[in-house]
Amino acid sequence: MSRRLDTLTELLGPAVIVILVGALATTASASNEVYFLNALVFVAIVVAIYVFVGISGVLSFGQISFVAVGAFAAGVMTVPVDSKKGVLTSVFPLLRDHSVGNVPSLLLAAGLGGVFAFVVGLPLMRLSGLAAGIATFAVLEITHNVLREWTKIGPGATTLALVPETTGALQATLGALVAIVVAFLYQRSRRGRLLRASREDPAVARSVGVNIHLERLLAFTLSGALAGFAGALYVHLLGSITTEQVYLELTFLTLAMLVVGGLTSLWGAVIGALGVSGLDSFLSRAEQSHVHVVLTFTLWQGTRLVFLAAIMALVLILRPSGLTGGRELRLRWSLRRGRG
Amino acid sequence: MPEAAALELDGIEVRYGSVSAVRDLTLSVGKGEIVGLIGPNGAGKSTTLHAIMGLLPAHRGEIRLHGQSLRRRSAEAIARAGIALVPEGRRIFGDFTVEENLRLGLAARRQAYIGDALGPAFELFPILAEFRRRQAGALSGGQQQQLAIGRALVARPDILLLDEPSLGLAPLAVDGIFQAFTEIREVGTTILLVEQRAQRTVALANRTHVLVGGELQMTLGPADAEDTDKIIAAYLAS
């Protein structure tokens, strides 16, 4: 009974909070709505990273490559054809002469992200530890370099503009929910549990016949698909994208969100993404003008990042296991602790 | 006892999470004594040594060195207070030379030394002096054990804790090690010896405590060494 309730809250907790943020977005002013939608898109990105990094325990700096591929694929394929002829002059005719709608672009991004992750993961998932971290980072660098310099597949170093801004409150909320539900189903599935077991003890997992390489590859691919999907949500939110926007800074920021929230739980991924985005938006607004929350806050111009970084560092120093302690949301607490 | 014992454990309890590995353990080691601690695997022998070294906190009870509580002291501080542990598996630095390994032992030495600082090790185990420039990892198992004991001795500790020093050694090497214990005692160093070789330990030690399931089961004297039944009974008493 209590276990079933736990299963329920594990999914409902993140879902409810995301719907709440989505609902708040619709009540906010047009300029503030952007911040809420941005937070929801970040939920999707961080959950995508969680599906691999959180569940497998292997650190990857490469997941933003899949966000980038998703964003550019969805972006390039949704710019109207008549605009493309003028602005994307050097791309392959196939890309220049066809466009797809919003939903197909999201699916396309997810598919491409997944395929790319699978291809990359095939050799790389043999690695673990720091070697895996650096190899995935190399993937990020190469992806960025190619997207930036190869003008046959996109705008190259210039901004991809004119992307339809279809990520409104509804799409952002649904998108975040999709990521959460997929992550939940995966971590509850047999394969997800096997991979998690291999994180706790690779030797034991191997000895009972778990093919760690295969399980990691699966999670990597799923994570890549979700990341591509999240990238599509992102480009449809901003209406434009540059290669710099889906590169180092986003990689560090989203990883920080995951760790601040709690690396090892879906709840942690969601809380980290919302918490840090919320704090960032709050500081951003406080720098623009006064913000009233019980007290009135005003920030000196230019200090937002100083405070954001300091607060993140402080959270990690005081609570190294993250805001949620890396545990899923549980409403009924028994006296026994989760870990034996 | 008029004088405080060199080392006293007073009703200590050590826990791993919610499981207690050692319960209500009280024992004392007098100056210059060898005290043995034997018992089946998982009885809490190593745990006891780790608690003494401050590697694990004592959940309850008190550990005293010369009457002074060791509560809240770090491992490095306890080492410098005069307790040396020869850890299970020896834990020598295989990439380092024999001499470097011994010099590491000096980290815990309290007073300045005259002459060869590594003397205590070389006197006891001349082979170490001969191999001082060799890589420690290249030594045989018995020699590595001698190195680990020598490394502990150069700190000139008041109390030497040994965690299964004979484990995995050839019989001849075991004889050498046990011989060394007697010599170490003769210099006045107190020894708490955790061992699996029950009979030899009982024969050597002033007293030998049998630990079963984390609790003190029985205490044997050297006279009991020949009484195999008694020792077996103590082991099975869980």
Next chain:
Amino acid sequence: MSTIASVDLQTLGDAFGQGAIYALMAVGIGLVFGVLRLVNFAYGQLIMAGAYTLAYTSGWPVAASIVSCFAVVVTLSLAMDRLVFRPLRGSSPAVMLVTTFAVSFFLQALALIIDLRDGTLGQIASSVAPLNQAVSVGGVDVRKVTFVAVGVAVGALVALALVLARTTIGLHTRAAASDFRTARLLGVRANRVIAFAVVVSGLLAGAVAVLLTVQNPFVQPDFALEDTIIVLVGVVVGGIDRLWTATLGGFAIGFVSVLVNAALPTDKTVFLPSVVYALVIVVLLLRPAGLFAWGRRAAVERV
């Protein structure tokens, strides 16, 4: 014909200079990793702080300017250890790494505020610029900084090697890097060893700040950030578990980047990162424990 040969020698000089500077950074990063098992992403910001110090003191006598650079970097390095690394000891590697991201961003954001006070972004540090001048070696112009960088790197590495091999603190540091728990059991003082590593790594960062400003005198908040990332990659590729393999890794990635850049046709140099990182992936797949970690198995499951 003669032009090509001279370009090659110059390129080789540049490659050695770059490799030497990266080797110094690799030691700084590797030393702290050795005792703390912490990958310090914020290492570049130590160098950045040193470079800003050089810029803001460029009116001073060169010696005073360099001394203050070292003072600032070492102080910041110790402060980082005290305020961030020490509370994090024993945390998971991922948490430690991500915290150093935050520290890195914090320091960059702070530098941006300080720098922008005069309405321009970037400060010039040119007190040591004469080192960038060239000397003619066999008809080829080679920058003095190349020799200085190689000289400083070799000197610093030899000195460090001697300290590590011959002194007590060196012995204790090596022991701590190899097995911290046992070292502490033997009475090795953790704080002293860590302080040693942190100070030495700070001194190296100070030296790198001086050398990097010679080549690139314009100091901005992201100064040395790119270099740090590349060196971190190089360190892991070389083998982070040991100081020497880590150092070689740092040297190799600096050296190879310059050579690959020179080998690429001009219109393809934009793909330099792809080539270098593809090499990184290949090496990691073939030798996951590190390119120079002979006879070691890939059992490093740390992050």
Next chain:
Amino acid sequence: MKRTTRWGGLAVLLGAVVAVAAIAGATGGHAATDAKKPIVIGWAFDAKGQMAPFDDPALAAAKIRVKQINAKGGVTKRKLVIKTCDTQNNNPTTAKACAISLLGQGANIIFTTCDVDFATPVVQAAINRGVLAVAPCIGTDQMGPKRFAAKGKLAFSFGNVAQDEGSAMAQYAWSRGWKTAGLGTNTLLVYFKNVVQAFDKRFRQLGGKIVDRESYATGANNVNSAVTRLNSHKAAVYVTSTSFGELPAFVSGLRSLGNKTPIINSWAGDGTYWVTNNPKVTNYYFVTYASVFGDDPSAPVRSMIAALKAAGSPPSTGGFLGGADAIDGIVIAIKRAHGSTKGSALAAQLVKFKRVPVLGGRISFSAKLHTVFGRDYRVIEINNNKAKLKGLVRAKVIPKL
């Protein structure tokens, strides 16, 4: 104890929600329709980030210009008002929120930051709503239909277009009798690349010879290699377009190798804030909007610089002029559109600009080029770290790239 840790997550979450919710309570204004109401210029810019050194002086000059115009009664009897919003180092989310917020406050025209990539979220927010988007100093042809297709009709920049600048540089080099050139392209920005490409094309048209083409990129750590290779190709002039750390690295790198060949740079190389004391910067040229070194030939420009100094924001490069020129240009367009501030009406006027006089001189736009061309560039030479006006040059041809 355990209880608090377990509920800690929820508490933090609740806090976050409250914080986010607090942001929701903002204002939304209504567009001014009354002819007597002021003309609102929404200025989304980077106040304290990387682009601040470009954006801040442009805004400061624009503010002074607006004050001067308002003192004379404004435009078609309407006053000009500048409302600003800080895009905080051009964070794309903040930039978009800024643009929407300024439009919500009734902005008739939206100004944006001096880099087209950073500007895009703001530009799109404006042009999607039919509002004119203006950049004071973007230097590529991207601020217009080339980037934003049909909607790009509403996007303009008062910066000088790279093609024009590179062409002017080539003309100047040729006029000095420099017949061979070595090119160093910083591939980071389209602007950097276009300047050098335009130089390349125009210089060869004039009969010059390119002896070497090297490239490097900010952040790729390869400027030294490019310098080394350029040094081994003797040329009468080295050409680059760069700023940031690569500028001093490029110049002092060549000089340190004992190479004394003239170097010419675009507006990107304006200012002396970057010069190194050792080796000193010598024989270095650049073209720019205005000389900030006290010797600009135009009296109005000199007095604008004086006004900026008095306002406490002395300009470090000529780029400030884009801010003032943009205000002048907008005012002329509004007058010619009979007081309309509709994006399409203003754009229709702007594309007809042919050598229209503004504060900094005469400027032109065309249906294709929404970025200024035809300016009289100030050629400045730095010798021994001292900058001095050397002459003026205007491009005769705008090469097609």
